[in-house]
Amino acid sequence: MQDIANLKYDANGLIPAIIQDAQTNEVLMMAYMNEKSLRATIETGKTHFWSRSRQKYWMKGESSGHTQQVKEIYIDCDKDTLLIKVEQIGGACHEGYRSCFFRKLNSDGQWEIIAEKVFDPEKAYKSK
């Protein structure tokens, strides 16, 4: 796995990972990985990230059960951004939406919610 070490991680050792639905090509979320969480992602076939706010590793879905099964991993020309195609269980967004990108800029310059929730976040993240 020589090539994983040669990516352009930033000053904090992180690289952004765009997560895309392998079937529909919908962009589901973006989060940050370091070399260790990328290795865990490759080895387990489930996405793992580094949380900048909580300063810890997390497996997507570890609380909610909404895991992401890895299908394909791409790197960009500059080797500083990952694109990972996944099979998403449930929803990717902690607010209950399929995708974190559920707000679109409308002609009035406002962010308008354009999606329906696919799960109830209060139930998904309760007492786990």
Place this chain on the structure above:
Amino acid sequence: MQDIANLKYDANGLIPAIIQDAQTNEVLMMAYMNEKSLRATIETGKTHFWSRSRQKYWMKGESSGHTQQVKEIYIDCDKDTLLIKVEQIGGACHEGYRSCFFRKLNSDGQWEIIAEKVFDPEKAYKSK
């Protein structure tokens, strides 16, 4: 355009923008915007970015002619990542590919080129 100022720009005033083909949903590239380049993107309908390496504004396609016509702009739940759907003229990648994500991790752990070039970068960026 009140909502543009309230995004979560990072310590350098930047926000990552994922650029996606509006027709195919292919992810084309990721680059960074600041508030000024986001405003230029909205006002002109063509993507503008801030180059971290060159410390300057640039309009995508200003040298190559491979501009991106903005179709839709989304923000994520945390308001720290943009997703912009575009009509891409030519190719998004300065190496000549349609998408910057032209290398895929194969089962040997190597990044394998899986796309064909759509233009010759030597010609596209020459003497302009």
